[in-house]
Amino acid sequence: MLELRDVAARYADGNEALRDISLSVSPGEICAVLGPNGAGKSTLVRILSGALKPASGTVSLFGDNIATLDRRAIAQRIAVVPQTVEVAFGFTVRQVVAMGRAPHQGPWMSASNADNEIVEHAVRACDLVTLADRQVKHLSGGEQKRVAIARALAQSARALILDEAASHLDIRHAVELHEVVCREVVDRALVCVVVLHDLNAAARYADRVALLKAGRLIAFGSVEEVMTYRRLKEVFETELYVGVNELDGKRYFLPVRPSH
Numbered sequence: 001m002l003e004l005r006d007v008a009a010r011y012a013d014g015n016e017a018l019r020d021i022s023l024s025v026s027p028g029e030i031c032a033v034l035g036p037n038g039a040g041k042s043t044l045v046r047i048l049s050g051a052l053k054p055a056s057g058t059v060s061l062f063g064d065n066i067a068t069l070d071r072r073a074i075a076q077r078i079a080v081v082p083q084t085v086e087v088a089f090g091f092t093v094r095q096v097v098a099m100g101r102a103p104h105q106g107p108w109m110s111a112s113n114a115d116n117e118i119v120e121h122a123v124r125a126c127d128l129v130t131l132a133d134r135q136v137k138h139l140s141g142g143e144q145k146r147v148a149i150a151r152a153l154a155q156s157a158r159a160l161i162l163d164e165a166a167s168h169l170d171i172r173h174a175v176e177l178h179e180v181v182c183r184e185v186v187d188r189a190l191v192c193v194v195v196l197h198d199l200n201a202a203a204r205y206a207d208r209v210a211l212l213k214a215g216r217l218i219a220f221g222s223v224e225e226v227m228t229y230r231r232l233k234e235v236f237e238t239e240l241y242v243g244v245n246e247l248d249g250k251r252y253f254l255p256v257r258p259s260h
């Protein structure tokens with residue numbers, strides 16, 4: 001289980017980016033984090049990955065306080081696809097995906113057969129087979145994003161965090177990404193947190209929704225509890241239409257043109 005208790009986050013310039021955040025995500029669950037630009041979503045990801053220490057409160061990961069774990073121990077437990085992916089110059093796709101195995105390997109980083117199988121599984125899952133021997137720096141933004149996702153899958157961590165991972169993907173790869181994540185979460189009972197701007201994807205895939213605004217957790221609960229017309233309008237300050245798809249009973253959302 002991933003659990004945050006009364007977490008606050010502050011940057012070096014004194015900016016308090018999160019305040020009073022308490023939530024938990026269980027194995028096998030996807031938690032979508034929604035909120036406008038600047039709400040604190042990426043800050044929450046940094047807190048979960050140990051990249052930013054909470055100013056107060058605690059983050060616990062499968063029973064361990066993250067503050068007591070070193071970088072390697074955190075990387076064995078949690079895989080993160082950051083919002084901005086850094087390109088590893090001079091490496092091929094397969095080499096970058098294989099870097100996901102590093103937290104499980106000794107100082108010489110020699111790959112076992114099991115490591116290679118995990119890497120190939122991640123390469124296939126992210127539709128990278130035909131790109132596997134290409135240099136990552138020569139790929140498009142969306143392709144590079146898929147490499148980062150494959151690398152995170154190869155990390156075989158029990159928690160998977162994705163920050164706007166689908167944002168630069170074409171519609172087919174966005175759908176495939178959500179499906180891959182969903183399948184991995186169920187098959188391997190992962191704890192999963194996804195930052196999304198796509199309300200429809202959130203309603204389709206999330207078991208829980210955390211709605212953030214100005215560093216505060218406005219609501220945390222099921223899609224039906226959290227993704228209501230009133231709450232979304234308040235948080236995003238925009239008019240939208242909330243419907244229910246009769247085929248699957250899931251909510252869907254359409255932006256509405258403001259009336260003049």
Ligand code: ADP
Pocket residue numbers: 011012013015017035036037038039040041042043044
């Ligand atoms: P989101 O991902 O929801 O768009 P962020 O978590 O990136 O939002 O940012 C939340 C707030 O923290 C914003 O006001 C942003 O300007 C501020 N912030 C983000 N990163 C830093 C930083 N490194 N130093 C100072 N303030 C930051």
Ligand code: MG
Pocket residue numbers: 041042043083163
């Ligand atoms: Mg962000």
